[in-house]
Amino acid sequence: xxxxxxxxxxxxxxxxxxxxxxxxxxxxxxxxxxxxxxxxxxxxxxxxxxxxxxxxxxxxxxxxxxxxxxxxxxxxxxxxxxxxxxxxxxxxxxxxxxxxxxxxxxxxxxxxxxxxxxxxxxxxxxxxxxxxxxxxxxxxxxxxxxxxxxxxxxxxxxxxxxxxxxxxxxxxxxxxxxxxxxxxxxxxxxxxxxxxxxxxxxxxxxxxxxxxxxxxxxxxxxxxxxxxxxxxx
Amino acid sequence: xxxxxxxxxxxxxxxxxxxxxxxxxxxxxxxxxxxxxxxxxxxxxxxxxxxxxxxxxxxxxxxxxxxxxxxxxxxxxxxxxxxxxxxxxxxxxxxxxxxxxxxxxxxxxxxxxxxxxxxxxxxxxxxxxxxxxxxxxxxxxxxxxxxxxxxxxxxxxxxxxxxxxxxxxxxxxxxxxxxxxxxxxxxxxxxxxxxxxxxxxxxxxxxxxxxxxxxxxxxxxxxxxxxxxxxxxxxxxxxxxxxxxxxxxxxxxxxxxxxxxxxxxxxxxxxxxxxxxxxxxxxxxxxxxxxxxxxxxxxxxxxxxxxxxxxxxxxxxxxxxxxxxxxxxxxxxxxxxxxxxxxxxxxxxxxxxxxxxxxxxxxxxxxxxxxxxxxxxxxxxxxxxxxxxxxxxxxxxxxxxxxxxxxxxxxxxxxxxxxxxxxxxxxxxxxxxxxxx
Numbered sequence: 001x002x003x004x005x006x007x008x009x010x011x012x013x014x015x016x017x018x019x020x021x022x023x024x025x026x027x028x029x030x031x032x033x034x035x036x037x038x039x040x041x042x043x044x045x046x047x048x049x050x051x052x053x054x055x056x057x058x059x060x061x062x063x064x065x066x067x068x069x070x071x072x073x074x075x076x077x078x079x080x081x082x083x084x085x086x087x088x089x090x091x092x093x094x095x096x097x098x099x100x101x102x103x104x105x106x107x108x109x110x111x112x113x114x115x116x117x118x119x120x121x122x123x124x125x126x127x128x129x130x131x132x133x134x135x136x137x138x139x140x141x142x143x144x145x146x147x148x149x150x151x152x153x154x155x156x157x158x159x160x161x162x163x164x165x166x167x168x169x170x171x172x173x174x175x176x177x178x179x180x181x182x183x184x185x186x187x188x189x190x191x192x193x194x195x196x197x198x199x200x201x202x203x204x205x206x207x208x209x210x211x212x213x214x215x216x217x218x219x220x221x222x223x224x225x226x227x228x229x230x231x232x233x
Numbered sequence: 234x235x236x237x238x239x240x241x242x243x244x245x246x247x248x249x250x251x252x253x254x255x256x257x258x259x260x261x262x263x264x265x266x267x268x269x270x271x272x273x274x275x276x277x278x279x280x281x282x283x284x285x286x287x288x289x290x291x292x293x294x295x296x297x298x299x300x301x302x303x304x305x306x307x308x309x310x311x312x313x314x315x316x317x318x319x320x321x322x323x324x325x326x327x328x329x330x331x332x333x334x335x336x337x338x339x340x341x342x343x344x345x346x347x348x349x350x351x352x353x354x355x356x357x358x359x360x361x362x363x364x365x366x367x368x369x370x371x372x373x374x375x376x377x378x379x380x381x382x383x384x385x386x387x388x389x390x391x392x393x394x395x396x397x398x399x400x401x402x403x404x405x406x407x408x409x410x411x412x413x414x415x416x417x418x419x420x421x422x423x424x425x426x427x428x429x430x431x432x433x434x435x436x437x438x439x440x441x442x443x444x445x446x447x448x449x450x451x452x453x454x455x456x457x458x459x460x461x462x463x464x465x466x467x468x469x470x471x472x473x474x475x476x477x478x479x480x481x482x483x484x485x486x487x488x489x490x491x492x493x494x495x496x497x498x499x500x501x502x503x504x505x506x507x508x509x510x511x512x513x514x515x516x517x518x519x520x521x522x523x524x525x526x527x528x529x530x531x532x533x534x535x536x537x538x539x540x541x542x543x544x545x546x547x548x549x550x551x552x553x554x555x556x557x558x559x560x561x562x563x564x565x566x567x568x569x570x571x572x573x574x575x576x577x578x579x580x581x582x583x584x585x586x587x588x589x590x591x592x593x594x595x596x597x598x599x600x601x602x603x604x605x606x607x608x609x610x611x612x613x614x615x616x617x618x619x620x621x622x623x624x625x626x627x628x629x630x631x632x633x634x635x636x637x638x639x640x641x642x643x644x645x646x647x648x649x650x651x652x653x654x655x656x657x658x659x660x661x662x663x664x665x666x667x668x669x670x
Contacts, residue, residue: 059610059611062568062611137613140565140613140616143562143565144562144565144620145619147554147558147561147562147623148499148500148554148558148619148622150550150553150554154557
């Protein structure tokens with residue numbers, strides 16, 4: 001009896017030793033991959049920062065209004081943000097590869113799913129970035145056009161343009177990562193329709209006088225000319 | 234270290250491929266042969282006025298240059314209203330009805346079509362090619378929409394080149410004090426301070442240049458791109474000044490033109506003109522950065538005065554535009570203007586209607602800071618120019634208030650003060666310009 005227990009114990013210890021013997025090199029490989037990955041991530045971050053500096057990315061972001069947006073949200077400068085993003089993407093990829101090197105079968109599928117999901121996340125982030133740039137650009141264009149046309153509520157108009165473009169961008173990004181896409185699509189349709197209807201009603205009620213002026217100006221320019229006769233050129 | 238002048242006219246530098254001239258146009262040029270004076274009228278749907286312009290030009294040539302070989306060239310950009318037909322019908326065969334004399338030499342009239350997709354450069358390119366082939370000694374450009382043109386305009390534009398050997402003639406118009414406010418309050422003062430020449434109409438539609446300058450311009454590469462960007466008048470003038478060609482100006486009289494049914498709005502006019510000025514400053518930086526003060530430009534012609542139609546000004550609208558801009562565009566203006574300037578502009582927004590005054594120094598600082606920001610591309614350039622418009626409205630309101638009862642001489646003095654402020658603050662422009670992007 002005692003021999004049987006001892007043998008079983010011995011066998012178990014042998015199995016454990018064999019498993020540890022098998023696992024230790026994998027652990028070491030994982031640690032190596034993570035450390036090398038960390039170094040590569042730091043290198044990528046530095047390269048990304050330099051490349052963006054050469055491409056005058058800060059000036060571009062400043063002129064597009066993204067830098068201002070990030071400052072308002074207490075986020076780092078656009079160049080730092082993109083460099084940090086590069087660091088984390090690269091390091092996460094190496095982390096996942098390292099975990100995969102452990103050879104845990106149950107984790108392998110999950111990791112490959114995460115790895116397959118990464119490009120989609122990247123595209124979604126890109127959509128968000130371009131969308132925010134476009135939203136700022138269009139909002140500023142609307143604001144300037146409204147101010148130069150002496151329209152009241154210029155900022156409200158610009159804000160509405162920004163809101164609509166951001167709304168469209170966020171729903172596209174969520175659609176990209178397939179996150180509850182039916183819900184997102186339905187919510188977007190309802191929200192977009194409601195906003196447009198609201199704007200149409202508000203515009204119709206609030207700007208009857210303006211619409212009349214615009215139509216009068218279009219169809220009888222002589223009337224409008226009487227208001228202002230100075231020439232600028 | 235001096236930078237190379239980007240618009241230096243270097244004969245060795247090949248330009249873009251010259252436009253292929255149509256056979257019919259070449260035939261007409263060959264038939265006309267060499268000429269001394271070539272007058273140019275580009276047209277696009279100007280049926281109502283072009284006949285009058287063509288007649289005035291022909292009469293001007295016969296009356297003032299009867300012994301010279303002359304030609305009038307009309308280039309049409311694709312009119313739909315029968316403009317080319319009006320041009321063809323506007324031949325004067327017997328000048329005795331007008332002048333009691335006939336030309337001593339044959340006057341040629343050439344018609345051609347230009348590629349309107351290239352903008353005004355397409356027309357000017359045609360003129361330069363014709364001038365080169367016909368070995369013209371003087372060329373003048375005249376707008377097709379003029380109502381006030383007289384034969385004397387030909388003499389005023391061409392004589393300084395033919396008799397005094399100048400290379401570029403800019404126009405001077407007799408204007409109402411509230412006409413050409415953008416030129417008076419922004420373009421001319423900044424141009425004068427930057428380039429160092431007291432030219433009153435840097436963007437005048439009528440101008441003349443020598444055949445020598447035309448040939449050099451045609452050979453030069455970078456300059457053609459410039460003309461596309463800043464327009465022919467400013468482009469040719471800047472090239473003449475930057476390359477030390479002899480420049481003068483000539484008084485033409487009042488400039489009355491037929492208004493188009495769809496006039497471009499102020500935003501478009503402002504964007505085009507101020508954009509061209511800033512673009513020119515950027516391209517000519519090496520030429521203007523080291524110039525101090527300004528010198529008088531020889532001026533020809535008798536500056537007479539006529540009563541002009543009174544001009545109605547909607548002051549309320551101007552001030553409202555300024556205040557709305559300051560109120561709503563804070564975030565944009567803050568990114569363009571220096572903190573002190575922005576504070577001063579905000580203070581202006583709080584002034585009462587009657588007490589409103591936009592000081593010259595502040596206006597000049599605003600314009601220079603916008604020019605430097607344009608150079609550094611702080612914002613999309615169109616947006617930047619649009620952000621300046623409300624402030625310009627404030628300056629115009631202030632100018633109108635100050636000169637309400639002023640005589641022409643007093644208005645001139647007032648504008649001279651603004652020009653001097655621009656010259657005084659030029660080091661500030663140079664400093665802001667050279668700040669890192």
